[in-house]
Amino acid sequence: MxxxxxxxxxxxxxxxxxxxxxxxxxxxxxxxxxxxxxxxxxxxxxxxxxxxxxxxxxxxxxxxxxxxxxxxxxxxxxxxxxxxxxxQKETIRELTSKLTRCEGQSAPEPGPGGRRKETGIKNTMGDVSRGPSDTLAQLSQTLQSLKQRLENLEQFSRNNNSVQANSLKDLLQSKIDDLEKQVLSRVNSIEDGKPGLRNETEQRGRVESTLTSLHQRITDLEKGQKENRPLDKFQLTFPLRTNYMYAKVKKSLPEMYAFTVCMWLKSNASPGVGTPFSYAVPGQANELVLIEWGNNPMEILINDKVAKLPFIINDGKWHHICVTWTTRDGVWEAFQDGVMRGSGENLAPYHPIKPQGVLILGQEQDTLGGGFDATQAFVGDLANFHIWDRKLSIGEIYNLATCSSKAQIGNVFSWLESSIDIYGGASKWTFEACRQLN
The missing domain is CATH 1.10.287 (Helix Hairpins)
Incomplete structure (x- = not known):
């Protein structure tokens, strides 16, 4: 220059x-x-x-x-x-400014489909930013989630006249009230600029440790509901955008030359609802992924090839979505609430879905079974996730979305509590799709 x-x-x-x-x-x-x-x-x-x-x-x-x-x-x-x-002087000034910003932060660049490239550095706390205001926002969301879970437990205990459930609920409610006081105290410290902020890391650790304990105790209490509901009448809830809340399917997928994947979703997350599911195989982290990241539209990825889907689901309401695909010519179709919203071809044509992978709900994988990024996490509720190794007909998909006939279950993966393990505070709730429609 x-x-x-x-x-x-x-x-x-x-x-x-x-x-x-x-x-x-x-x-x-x-x-x-x-x-x-x-x-x-x-x-x-x-x-x-x-x-x-x-x-x-x-x-x-x-x-x-x-x-x-x-x-x-x-x-x-x-x-x-x-x-x-x-x-050129203006260009030099602009480049100097950009260089200064780059030296101050090293955020990874977006990869194919709007995803971030793996950098080897992960945010173990789950949040993209962990400043005081961001930490308080997450704690508030966590407390709200715990309150909702307690309300559901209270309803359950009333219906089942469980004395033990009521006793535990009162104890947990008291714990949450104490946590709310701690959060309020931190807010006051921030507003007043008190020296208490110097110990924020230590204080944050204590609060999050208490939250983890509460999550575990509520989860133990929720186990009592399983005996009183069918194994397929449940939903998964991911209340926060973290890199540690997820569910893992216990078995892998077979080799598939066609598939249909359907599910119920509810979210009001913005920007982007995140990653409802991702399937990774050795050597390819993006073998099959459904993701809505940032301001990009929802996308389906097969072997890292991308097709944009015309879904609009972040309105806080339940929506039934399905995606079909065949390896011949890479033909795909997208359905929302039983209606075809888009279709295309040349999506990873003649590439079969590979077996022996890992299927994760709620997170996008950068490595086999891990490498989660909080910015791509799913936030909301997910239920009735099914996979078939064939292309369902338009009529079959419409019946699934409208509960017009006896529901079909996926022959590759069917929605059962015994088929998945959950981690990091994601929770299970009783859910029945047809009741949501009435």
């Missing part, structure tokens, strides 16, 4: 020197007579050393057009070079 600027400055200096040289002996202003024009004229011409200037002017009534053109060209060159230098 400096070498180019030096060359341009030399060009400008030469241009200015020529201009001054020409002007110094070619531009002559009137000590001569006014030749009929009534106005002073500038005449550009060469004059012999021993000749009178006025005489030379009379002998050359036509100005030197070639010299005049040269002067104009030089003038234009000077202006262009000046503009170039100004632009």
């Amino acid at each position: 400096q070498h180019n600027t030096h060359g341009e400055m030399q060009t400008i200096k030469k241009a200015i020197s020529w201009k001054l040289l020409i002007l110094s002996y070619l531009f002559v202003e009137g000590s001569c007579q006014d030749f009929g024009g009534g106005q002073t004229q500038f005449i550009c011409t060469s004059v012999p050393k021993d000749m009178d200037i006025c005489t030379a002017t009379l002998q050359n009534s036509m100005p030197g057009e070639d010299l005049k053109t040269t002067v104009m060209q030089l003038r234009e060159t000077v202006l262009q070079q000046k503009e170039t230098i100004m632009n």
Whole structure:
């Protein structure tokens, strides 16, 4: 950059020197007579050393057009070079500013389909930013989630007249009230700028440790509900955008030359609902992924090839979505609430879905079974997740979405509590899709 600027400055200096040289002996202003024009004229011409200037002017009534053109060209060159230098100075300032920002933060660049590339550095706390305000926001969300779970447990205990459940509920409610007081105290510390902020890391650790304990105790209490519901009448809830809440399917998928995947989703997360599911195999983390990340539309990925799906689901309501695909010509179709919303082809054509992988609900995998990124986590509720190794018909999908007939279950994966393990505070609740529609 400096070498180019030096060359341009030399060009400008030469241009200015020529201009001054020409002007110094070619531009002559009137000590001569006014030749009929009534106005002073500038005449550009060469004059012999021993000749009178006025005489030379009379002998050359036509100005030197070639010299005049040269002067104009030089003038234009000077202006262009000046503009170039100004632009380059602005570019240098902009690049310097960007470099400074890059040195202060090293966020990974987006990969295919809007996903971030693996950098080897993960946020173990789950949040993208862990400043005081961000931490308080997450704690508030966690407390709200725990409250909701307690309300559901209270309803369960009323319906089943469980004395033990009521006792535990009261104890947990007391714990949550204490946590809310701690959060309020931290808010006051932040607003008042008190020295208590110096111990934020230690305080955050204590609060999160208590939250983890509460999650475990509520989970133990929720186990009592399983004995009173069918194994397929449940939903998974992912209340926070973290990199540690997820569910893992206990078995892998077989090799598939076609598939249909359907599920019920509810979310109001923004921007993007995250990753409802991801399937990774050795050597390919994006073998089969459904993701809505950032401001991008929802996408289906097969072997890292991407198709954009016309789904709009982040309105806080339950929606039934299905995606079908066949390896022949890579033909795909997308259904929302029983209606086809889009279709296409050439999505990973003639590439069968590989077996012996890991199927995760709620997170996008950067490595086999892990490498989760909090910014791509699913936030919301998921239920009735099924996979078939064939393309369902339009009528079959409509019946699934509207509960018009006896529900089919996936022959590759069917929605059963015994088929998945949950981690990191994700929770299970009683859910019945057809009741949601009524």
